[in-house]
Amino acid sequence: MAFLVVSRYSPLFAILFVASLAGLHCESPGKSPAFSFRFERFEKNRSLDAVIALYGDAEISDFVVGITRPAVFSSGRVVYRKPVRFLGRNPSFSTYFAFSVSSPDGGEGLAFFLAPSSSPVKESTNGLHFGLPPGATAVKFETRTEPETGSHIRVEVGGEISKQSSNLSNVSLVLHGGEKVHSWVDYDGDSKRFEVRLSKSSDSRPLSPLVSYPIDLSRVLQREEKLVGISSSSGNSTQTSSVYSWSFAVKRGAPYSMHSEPLDPRPFVVRARESPPIHLRRTYPWGVFVAMVFAAACGGLLTFFVMFVWFALIARRPVAPVEYPVHPVEVGYQQIELVAGEKGVDSTKK
Template sequence: MPSPASTFVVVVVFLFVVSLSDRDCEAADKDHDFCFSFDGLEKNRSFDSEFALYGDAEMSGSAVRIAQPAYSSSGRIAFRKAIRFFGTKPGFSSSFSFSISRGDGGALAFFLSPSGLPLVSAERDRLGRSTGDVAVRFGRFNVEKLGELGGSFIEIDVEGETLTRSSNLTEVGLILNSGEKLRSWIDYDGESKRIEVRLSQARNPRPRNSSVSYSIDLSNVLWREAVFVGISFSSGNSTHTSSIYSWNFSVKHGAPYLMHSEPLNPDSFLVRSTESPSVHLRKASPWGVFMAMVFAAACGAMLAFFMMLVWAVLAARRPVAPVESPVGVAYGKIVSAGDTCLDNVK
């Protein structure tokens, strides 16, 4: 029978291994509170439970094809759980690889949309506009439509207003509607109050300089309510298609808030926070949980040791049974008291 000490050691080692094997991207990135990732259906078996496709979007091999090769086709991919930002300096980072088929027209957009608005399908706007509070759009249009800004461009919109637009990306060898696989990095830093967008070929590393940037405080926009995060595409008056090959998103001072599999319908049920968001989104430290489990295991081992000790003491104190044996009586030596008295009288 194993000793309590060896049992305790085995339990501690088991709990430690479990705690290490249960790490995810949330625990791996210490600088962010929450993150999710998509890197092809074959590498992410939980795709259906984490992501939702709307409109004409569908899986195509290990990628997501957002729009079909048809006029006015549109669709989007979105993370199923809304994200709630909190803290004094909320921020987020997103990177994704994509491609847009050859030709003019159509636009792809990364967006943060209020959770109170249903994400049924992407809007069929030729600029790929969405209902998002924050949107970054990638598109290419004819010169006669957008003047000197014709060609490939990146646009930053907040609450429906265009804040800034990049110069012609074609001049630096970046053509969005070429069918080439590209990668974009979108970062909003709550410390510097600045949003930056980078773009390069997917095979190249992250550029040092941003393609377009803008200084703005998005705290009030991010605090207003929980948001859905997604990527949309609209072909407009063309037959373009667009595919998403990978997508990573992380937030600083934020976490999943509305734990529903589908976006809510505001006409039926709308949840708004009436208390401090930090109360709802407080997360337990992984090491704190691990130490609590170790403490519980130690208490269990001590209890088992005490019970074994009591059992050993009780087993050592065996009861002593009396030995039964016949008692002999010397009848011959018994003298009647009455006979003795008679002899004395005589």
């Protein structure tokens, strides 16, 4: 009987089982990033202190993070406390931040970095090296004004220069004048391309990046959990650096379209709110519906599988006929003879 049950339902079971396995490895379209955070402004409170760490000379004032003080050899860092784990074979990330650097007498600049979680981020750099922890992968926005280079962008992987932009003055961008600048840094793990964009506060996200080159960061990102941060140092100057807003997202696929329409930076400006959102994630109503349907389907498949196994095991149990005890019974009998005579039947018992 068990064989008949398995034979009867095996095609349907096989189809459902394969579909369930395929569904476990599929991601619904529009799935939210694996990890993300966003700060439209920085307000001193316990919620912010729980997720953001300030080191060195960094401090918050008027909803802005001042990373360096107007003093020589000043340095500081703003770091997201939770280490970030990059998942998947081709991890990607995107970050946006608005910053300003005021450096009338030289200075070094500001940097966005990804550092190993074991890095000593609390240690001081003595106001040098952009305040970067050792072994960091960084995008440096250098404010040096030498005639040969001027202000430029430099990408470093593990402390080694990987790519450097041309003089930013060629695109009418001055980093050391104290003007707010918007930056987008994107790494696409699928195409293995790194891109950096800059714009003034009144501009939208540029279509053409200032830095764009192929590089495979998969091993670097997956090697160890990373601390995400922004740092700055003044060097032998009185440079001051500030960060106004910051967002970051890790994705298994590509970052938000690197060649799509420009992103308007105005949603990131400081807004007058009593309780601004500190840790937000993008949500999609239809994505929630798809997730609910997927969860219901998985639950149904699991229930079907359990019932199928239970029924198959029950059907395999042998069914034997019930045997009742047999007791011998003695039957007595008598022989009766019938004699027919003239007067009728004469029965004689013996």
